[in-house]
Amino acid sequence: MKLIIAIVSNDDANKVQSELTKNGFSITKLATTGGFLMSGNTTLICGTQDEKVDKAISIIGEFSKKRTQMVPSTASYGVGMYTSFPVEVTVGGATIFVLDVERFEKL
Amino acid sequence: MKLIIAIVSNDDANKVQSELTKNGFSITKLATTGGFLMSGNTTLICGTQDEKVDKAISIIGEFSKKRTQMVPSTASYGVGMYTSFPVEVTVGGATIFVLDVERFEKL
Amino acid sequence: MKLIIAIVSNDDANKVQSELTKNGFSITKLATTGGFLMSGNTTLICGTQDEKVDKAISIIGEFSKKRTQMVPSTASYGVGMYTSFPVEVTVGGATIFVLDVERFEKL
Ligand code: NI
Ligand code: NI
Numbered sequence: 001m002k003l004i005i006a007i008v009s010n011d012d013a014n015k016v017q018s019e020l021t022k023n024g025f026s027i028t029k030l031a032t033t034g035g036f037l038m039s040g041n042t043t044l045i046c047g048t049q050d051e052k053v054d055k056a057i058s059i060i061g062e063f064s065k066k067r068t069q070m071v072p073s074t075a076s077y078g079v080g081m082y083t084s085f086p087v088e089v090t091v092g093g094a095t096i097f098v099l100d101v102e103r104f105e106k107l
Numbered sequence: 108m109k110l111i112i113a114i115v116s117n118d119d120a121n122k123v124q125s126e127l128t129k130n131g132f133s134i135t136k137l138a139t140t141g142g143f144l145m146s147g148n149t150t151l152i153c154g155t156q157d158e159k160v161d162k163a164i165s166i167i168g169e170f171s172k173k174r175t176q177m178v179p180s181t182a183s184y185g186v187g188m189y190t191s192f193p194v195e196v197t198v199g200g201a202t203i204f205v206l207d208v209e210r211f212e213k214l
Numbered sequence: 215m216k217l218i219i220a221i222v223s224n225d226d227a228n229k230v231q232s233e234l235t236k237n238g239f240s241i242t243k244l245a246t247t248g249g250f251l252m253s254g255n256t257t258l259i260c261g262t263q264d265e266k267v268d269k270a271i272s273i274i275g276e277f278s279k280k281r282t283q284m285v286p287s288t289a290s291y292g293v294g295m296y297t298s299f300p301v302e303v304t305v306g307g308a309t310i311f312v313l314d315v316e317r318f319e320k321l
């Protein structure tokens with residue numbers, strides 16, 4: 001038995017959770033606040049059999065891929081003079097920890 | 108030293124937490140959102156000595172037992188015709204992971 | 215790779231998080247509710263290389279030190295008679311668990 005702790009961006013959390021659930025994984029979503037990735041993120045915990053860890057990680061990776069996105073930005077180029085232009089930002093990504101579970105009980 | 112991660116339903120979380128505390132366990136309650144059990148649930152983390160793990164698990168089990176409950180439900184049996192009847196649902200239950208702690212510090 | 219789970223008081227959480235971040239650690243802050251320490255507390259999780267665990271723990275300890283604080287208190291010493299006096303309370307402190315990470319992925 002392993003415990004997977006996955007930190008994904010808030011934007012991807014629901015999709016990752018529902019895909020894992022569809023594939024038979026049991027997921028608990030913890031409320032998380034900032035810090036790891038630029039925007040807000042969510043921590044998912046998932047207990048699973050050793051031989052299903054690869055499958056879970058591949059699902060998490062598939063639905064939380066890092067990708068770039070254009071967002072509007074503004075720069076000043078003189079006193080009171082501004083220009084607006086699009087900036088490319090990276091969103092998504094996942095940080096995954098796999099821990100060994102010594103004992104597992106479902107009561 | 109072990110770390111117990113217990114996911115219980117929101118309904119049982121306070122009782123489980125107070126019984127563990129009464130028995131000398133230190134509990135931290137994490138805000139959790141859906142997924143594992145049908146209704147909302149709470150994740151409790153509890154660091155404890157190896158020889159007290161059984162005691163903690165038995166307390167968690169005692170105060171988060173799975174039980175059935177009758178809730179009102181409605182079914183339609185024709186166009187615009189409904190009947191209301193009680194349905195048995197299962198509530199409670201706990202999912203428990205025990206992890207080994209390599210190092211523990213109380214500062 | 216190790217996973218550090220640190221429970222600190224809400225008052226110290228931001229300072230601990232920003233100092234860890236300044237020192238190159240990646241931190242995720244989980245919303246926590248009561249139980250472990252008297253006032254509200256925050257759970258921080260931090261994945262780090264084995265050889266940096268001591269550094270992380272020393273930073274957490276430095277910025278969540280237990281200290282005493284005077285707070286106003288009131289006692290009654292007769293029917294309708296009250297006196298207000300300062301009481302010394304202990305604030306801060308940290309509880310830290312270090313777990314081994316079997317597998318770590320940054321996707
Ligand atoms: Ni195992
Ligand atoms: Ni131990």
Ligand code: NI
Nearest residue numbers: 215216314315
């Ligand atoms: Ni390691």
